[in-house]
Amino acid sequence: MSKLTLTVDPDVIRQAKSYAASQQQSLSKLVENYLRTLPKAPGTEEPALELKGLVADLAGVIDESELAKHNADYVRFLQEKYQ
Template sequence: MSKLTLTVDPEVVRQAKIYAASQQQSLSGLVENFLRSLPVQPDNNKPVLQGAVADLAGIIREEDLERLDEYTEYLKDKYQ
C-alpha cells in the first residue's frame, strides 16, 4: 500500500466520512474504489467506454451498418 496526501475541503471530508460509514467502508477504501473505477486511457487513443455503453459495444455487426446505410438512402429518397 502507498500513502497519499490529499487537500480536500473539510466539509467534503466530513460528508465523505459519513457516506463511507453508511456503506460500511473506510474513507480510504471509498477513495481507492473510486480511483479504481476511473477509466484507463488505452494505448490506441480510442475513447474509453463505460457502463451501458461498454455493455453495448460491439453488438452491431458490419453488415448491420451496411443495411443502415441502405435504409438511410431509402428514407432520403422517400422524403425528398
C-alpha cells in the same frame, strides 16, 4: 499499499466520512474504489474496474444505434413538451 496526501475542504471530508461509514467501508477504500473506475489512460474509455456478474452480462445488450434512436425520440419529446 502506498500513501497519498490530498487537500480537501473539511466539509467535504465530513460528508465523505459519513457516507463511507453508511456503506460500512473506510474513506480510503471509498476513494480507492472510485479511482478504480477512472479510465486506465487519458483518451481511453475502458475503465480500470472490471465488470462482473449481472453487470457484465448486461453490458452491450442495447445496440448503440437503437439507443441513439431512443435518445433522439426523447429529446424531440422534451422539445415539444417545453416549447
